[in-house]
Amino acid sequence: MTESKKRVAILISGRGSNMTALIEAAKAPDYPAEIVGVFANKPDAGGLQTAAGQGIATAWRWHKDYPSRTGFELALSDVLKLWRPDIIALAGFMRILTPEFTEKWRGRMINIHPSLLPLHKGLHTHAQALADGAKEHGCTVHFVTPGMDEGPTILQARVPVLPGDTPETLAERVLVEEHRIYPEALALVARGEASFSG
Template sequence: MSLKKRVAILISGRGSNMGALIEAARAPDYPAQIVGVFSNRAAAPGLDVARSEGIATASLAQSRFETRQAFDDALTAVLEEWDVDFICLAGFMRILTPSFTNHWLGRAINIHPSLLPAYKGLDTHARALADQVSEAGCTVHFVTPGLDEGPSIAQARVPVLSDDTPDTLAARVLEQEHLLYPEALRLLCAGDVTYRR
């Protein structure tokens, strides 16, 4: 077995997808190891989870930096210190600068709670219900300068039920996210998917 790829996870909150990735990486034959968790919020509960797993953590507040670019440069410095091969965005509620996304192009992935290209951005479940779609889901995609526009790696679908609310639909999609994200990262780290412009 070749060496495991070194992966960092970026979070802003509780990091439920982070937890799914950490759990998957426990398997001896999983091709990734989680080497660091970064948050733009020092109080993010997910940081405590990562620390309890013995994973390195770091946080930086945007308010400490004069520009978004300066923040992203500091973030890159942290990631390079951890010597990461790939980055997973897991509820990282910050739009990254084009220079950051281009620097990590093909090495950064994100999970989004819709069947992209539908419902980019926020409030995906409410928008899907308003449109009365028959199915919803989630997408793991490469991070590019355009918001939620990178090439898709994998998708999972769920039916939309007649009595769904944004919360019930979100909960059902989240269950699939926790299965899909580890599988997509496995494909990436094993070299089974690569970024193509």
């Protein structure tokens, strides 16, 4: 690994399909980032096995073992100290982080969200889009700030909403775009071509 590559830690809660997209992208010799660790907030997150199978360091802390979000984040921070990441990429990490943690990583923590932010924040975004009668839907990579799904946008991708779409069919098409733009967005941040200004 060259010294110029940024060190990236990925945070997951489940199977980590976006994590896998980042790991695959980082295998390219000219990719500006390397994945140094994958952390999950529960022991049975499927992505941990996937990452370990690729020779990437993994760790988990069961968030229910901690009485407070701050306690959990201190445990997470202890792991991050070992990995020394320059950037944190959230990939289906289903925990709300405290303002203290997000401010500490301001401009160095990114997330992918399955909607065209600022539309459809939170959960069940595909059902929200259909309920709203949206003509298009998509995904957004953004910097993480204390407000949920509120940080500055790095990249977006759009997909048309088709007649007869269900939340599941829409999710499948959006996921294809997520896997495409997340590695692109991480590369932009790693190269300093996208930075936090707000």
